[in-house]
Amino acid sequence: MLQYYRKLKRNNQKMRNNEMANLMNEFPSIEIKQDEPLMYYTYTHTGGPADWLAFPKNVDEVKQLVDYARTHQVPLTVLGNASNLIVKDGGIEGLVLILTKMDAITVDHNEVTAQAGAAYIKTTEVARDHSLTGLEFAAGIPGSVGGAIFMNAGAYGGETKMVASSATVLFPDGTIKKMSNQELDFGYRHSSIQDSHGIVLDATFTLQAGVHDEIAAKMKELNDRRTAKxxxxxxxxxxxxxxxxxxxxxxxxxxxxxxxxxxxxxxxxxxxxxxxxxxxxxxxxxxxxxxxxxxxxxxxxxxxxxxxxxxxxxxx
Ligand SMILES: Cc1cc2nc3c(=O)[nH]c(=O)nc-3n(C[C@H](O)[C@H](O)[C@H](O)COP(=O)(O)OP(=O)(O)OC[C@H]3O[C@@H](n4cnc5c(N)ncnc54)[C@H](O)[C@@H]3O)c2cc1C
Incomplete structure (x- = not known):
């Protein structure tokens, strides 16, 4: 019996290595690491290896990887900044996408649009630098924008749902849809993404014109409270x-x-x-x-x- 399981394990390992070789051959321009310890990425500094950890740089690459995982029936997991995760010591099976290379932030009048991998903190700083108010509550939340939408992150009386007007989401069947605030169905540390298993690609925050120094002072006050407690x-x-x-x-x-x-x-x-x-x-x-x-x-x-x-x- 033991020999049977050893053989099965060897065969699985062989299959895994073949699939890996295919994955790397198929996407030579995407950085992909094999058996990469996730403790290097998580805020808890814990977690075993991802079988394959990929760093897509744009929506097209995310879509290609998701299509690959679906076609080859490889389990798929998405990480943002890994600040709200405990990854178990056995690591994560299959393909793990980490979106932190997708971090562009743009501003159009009172709307700030950030790609999913942009740091939420950086997004609050961009809003402040454009004298836009509404995101101050998130000044010290160390997640990514995608993670903030997924979790409806909030602090000090503010919540992501109060400012996120829409998010672009890639669904497991490969379709991409712009979801409104209502469709995101935010609740306490909840959004509809948790049920649909979609991947947030970007989010738009609709803010108000404000006074730069007041916004900066509020962010500092909240961060000081964090540091103290x-x-x-x-x-x-x-x-x-x-x-x-x-x-x-x-x-x-x-x-x-x-x-x-x-x-x-x-x-x-x-x-x-x-x-x-x-x-x-x-x-x-x-x-x-x-x-x-x-x-x-x-x-x-x-x-x-x-x-x-x-x-x-x-x-x-
Ligand atoms: C010191 C500290 C302070 C914190 N303070 C706060 C706080 O004040 N308020 C608060 O709400 N949280 C807080 N957090 C928790 C955390 O920062 C938030 O929950 C944050 O929103 C998680 O984002 P992330 O990118 O790190 O997500 P991750 O930890 O990477 O992932 C969390 C979940 O979101 C999913 N996910 C991530 N990105 C995407 C995406 N693009 N598409 C689909 N799913 C995705 C993951 O699959 C996972 O299930 C704190 C954490 C730390 C370490």
């Missing part, structure tokens, strides 16, 4: 849990005495109870162990079921 000196994925109805996740975790709880190298932050920080070569398994312990303890003490905001993906 959040453990930004250590790897993390931001707030790990969603806000439960009627409670604050951080307060429940603090009141349960969980700050400082550690599994391996992952620790509930002593500075901000909603964060789990990587203090010493923590693995994804360490993160998951801390998450489970926090969920079980808070449930037992307060009867509240904490749901993760961070997305846990990949193979064990």
């Amino acid at each position: 959040q453990p930004l000196d250590l790897p993390s994925c931001g707030s790990v849990f969603k806000r439960p109805q009627g409670y604050f996740a951080g307060k429940l975790i603090h009141d349960a005495g969980l700050q400082g709880y550690t599994a391996g190298g992952a620790q509930v932050s002593k500075k901000h109870a909603g964060f789990i920080v990587n203090i010493d070569h923590g693995t994804a398994a360490d993160y998951v162990a801390v998450i489970h312990h926090v969920q079980a303890t808070v449930k037992k003490k307060y009867g509240v079921a904490l749901q993760t905001e961070v997305r846990i993906i990949g193979r064990n």
